[in-house]
Every structure is written in structure tokens, then in C-alpha cells.
Amino acid sequence: MSDPLDSLDASDVIYRGFEDRFRGSIDAIREKQRVFVPIFAGASDVLDIGCGRGEFLALLKEHRINGRGIDTNAAMVADARSRGLDVVQADAMAHLQSLPDAALGGVIASQVIEHMAPSYLLALLPIIARKLRPNAPIVLETINPACWLAFFSSYLRDFTHVWPVHPETLQYLLQAHGFARVEIRYTEQAPDAVRMRVVDPASLGGLDPAATQALTTLATAYNANASILNSLLFTYMDYAAIGYRA
Numbered sequence: 001m002s003d004p005l006d007s008l009d010a011s012d013v014i015y016r017g018f019e020d021r022f023r024g025s026i027d028a029i030r031e032k033q034r035v036f037v038p039i040f041a042g043a044s045d046v047l048d049i050g051c052g053r054g055e056f057l058a059l060l061k062e063h064r065i066n067g068r069g070i071d072t073n074a075a076m077v078a079d080a081r082s083r084g085l086d087v088v089q090a091d092a093m094a095h096l097q098s099l100p101d102a103a104l105g106g107v108i109a110s111q112v113i114e115h116m117a118p119s120y121l122l123a124l125l126p127i128i129a130r131k132l133r134p135n136a137p138i139v140l141e142t143i144n145p146a147c148w149l150a151f152f153s154s155y156l157r158d159f160t161h162v163w164p165v166h167p168e169t170l171q172y173l174l175q176a177h178g179f180a181r182v183e184i185r186y187t188e189q190a191p192d193a194v195r196m197r198v199v200d201p202a203s204l205g206g207l208d209p210a211a212t213q214a215l216t217t218l219a220t221a222y223n224a225n226a227s228i229l230n231s232l233l234f235t236y237m238d239y240a241a242i243g244y245r246a
Contacts, residue, residue, distance in 0.1 A: 009074060015160065016075035019052065022157060023111070030055040033110060035187065039137050039242060040065055043105040047131075049092045050112030054080030057087065066105075070095050093120070096127045104131045108139040111238075113170070114161050121165075125177040132245040138179060140170060141187070141240035149190050150237040170241040179243030186236035195234040196226040 023029060033056045040046055044066045048056050051069025053076055060067035069087040071077050080087040088095075092109075107128055113121055128138060145151045145164035155164055167184045174182045199219040204212055 012073045012075040015073060016053075016079065018158070019076075026053050026055055029053075030059060032188065033141075034059060035185075036108060036110075036139050036141070036240065037063055037065075039139060040067075040106045040108075043136065045104050046106040046108065047096075047104050049107060049109040050115070051080060051085075051087055052076050052111075054083060054085040054087060056108060056110060057085045058083065061085070093124055093127065096124070096131050099131050101130050102133045104136060105133055106137045106139075107132060108141070110139075110141040111143070113140055113165055114142050114155065114163065117162050121163075122173070125173060129177050129179065129245060134245055136245045137242065138174065138245070139240050139242050140174075141238060142170070144186065144236050144239045146232075147190065147235045147237055148233040149194065154237060167239045167241065174241055174243040178246050180246045182241060182243035184239055184241055186239045188237040190234040190237055195230050198223040198226050 024032075036056070037059050040060065041063075046060060046065060046067035048054075048060075048067060048069040051057055051071050052073070054069055057067050057069045057080065067086070069080060069085060070090040070092060071080075071087065072089065072091055074089055077087050077089045092112075116124070132138065142165055143150050143155045143161075145155060145166055151164060155161055167186075171182050171184050199222055201216045201219045204215045204219060206212075207215070
């Protein structure tokens with residue numbers, strides 16, 4: 001029997017393999033995305049834009065929340081469908097424009113908007129707003145470019161990324177397009193192994209008072225600088241902008 005992937009576009013298959021290697025396993029991503037499930041409690045007709053392998057759709061199904069996914073990558077769509085998920089191959093703009101207004105009870109896009117040109121994202125947000133029912137949630141999760149580690153590793157590693165979106169920018173864009181109660185939720189703290197460590201001034205005792213005072217002053221300055229660098233280089237790798245249709 002032939003492999004169904006043999007009939008797919010080679011670039012789609014290659015990118016699916018890229019996701020498998022660098023983003024993480026299906027189980028690992030599903031556990032990361034589990035934190036967003038309560039936002040959609042009681043919802044129906046949830047749309048997962050750029051659903052990839054269908055990790056969040058599987059979570060919705062597990063919690064008896066009706067959801068459907070779209071993705072432009074045929075290999076991802078085939079993968080998700082093979083696990084019994086409702087997924088179609090479609091462009092986000094075209095798919096949303098085909099829906100009646102207020103047809104959706106929620107929208108999520110995880111690690112997707114960084115693949116969009118700014119002009120596309122700006123055109124997409126008002127369409128999403130029209131297709132959502134009042135008070136329906138939107139969750140846009142993406143790489144945090146304010147974290148230098150995330151930008152110079154996760155963001156630059158992916159050759160399909162188009163434009164990074166700063167958390168404050170995305171929060172403003174949702175607010176400007178009529179979404180209420182917009183919050184930024186940070187996820188996946190950079191590993192402790194790469195974060196700068198601080199010095200405990202209490203460990204500097206045992207010397208004469210002048211030396212202890214001098215070392216304590218140095219330790220205090222070092223700790224302040226380490227805190228600044230950790231907040232820039234080694235903070236949260238991802239974030240989600242969460243809002244509700246007014």
C-alpha cells in the first residue's frame with residue numbers, strides 16, 4: 001500500500017517534519033496548549049486557525065467542545081484527519097469570508113500570526129471580529145520577540161516566519177478592532193539552565209567588614225544587572241493575547 005504522504009507537495013511534507021523536530025511532539029504541544037481549554041468552556045463552533053497537527057482540536061474533543069481546524073499545509077491536514085479530527089485545507093481569510101457573521105463561538109491561532117505579513121493580519125482581525133458571536137473568545141498565541149532567546153532561536157530558526165509581533169502591539173490591535181478584556185498571558189519561561197544566576201550576599205561573610213561591604217556592593221550591582229538581562233534575554237518564550245468579542 002502506498003504512503004498517502006507520497007501524493008502531497010514535498011514542501012508541505014518537509015515543513016511537517018520541521019515541526020516534528022523543532023516544535024515538539026504532539027503530546028508535548030498538547031500539554032502546552034491545555035492551559036487555553038478553560039477559555040472555551042461552554043463554547044461551540046470553535047475555529048482553530050493554522051491548526052497544524054491538531055493538538056488543540058484533540059483537547060477540545062476531549063472536553064466535548066465542538067471545534068474545527070483549518071491549515072494551508074496539506075501534510076498537517078492529512079495528519080490531523082488521520083486522528084479523526086475535523087480539519088480542512090484552507091486559507092484563513094478565504095475560509096472566514098465564506099462563513100456567516102456571528103457563526104463562531106471562539107477562535108484560536110497558536111504559533112500562526114508570526115507567519116503572516118502585517119497587512120494580512122490587519123485585514124484578518126476585523127473579519128474574525130465579525131464572524132465571532134458576542135462575548136466569544138479569541139486566543140492568539142505566538143513567539144515572544146521581546147525575549148531575545150525566543151527571537152534568536154525559535155523565531156529565526158523557522159524559515160516560514162514573516163514578521164514577529166510584540167505583545168503590546170498585539171494587545172493594542174485586538175483592542176483597536178473591538179475586542180474587550182484583552183490580556184497578555186505569558187507562557188514557557190526560558191529554562192533555568194540558561195538564565196543568569198544571582199549572588200546571595202549572605203554567602204560573602206567571613207571576611208573583614210570592609211571587604212564584606214565591598215563584595216556586597218558588587219553583588220548587589222551584579223544581581224541588578226542579572227535581573228535586567230534575564231528580563232530581556234531569558235524571560236518567557238511565548239505569549240498569548242486573549243480577548244472577547246464585545
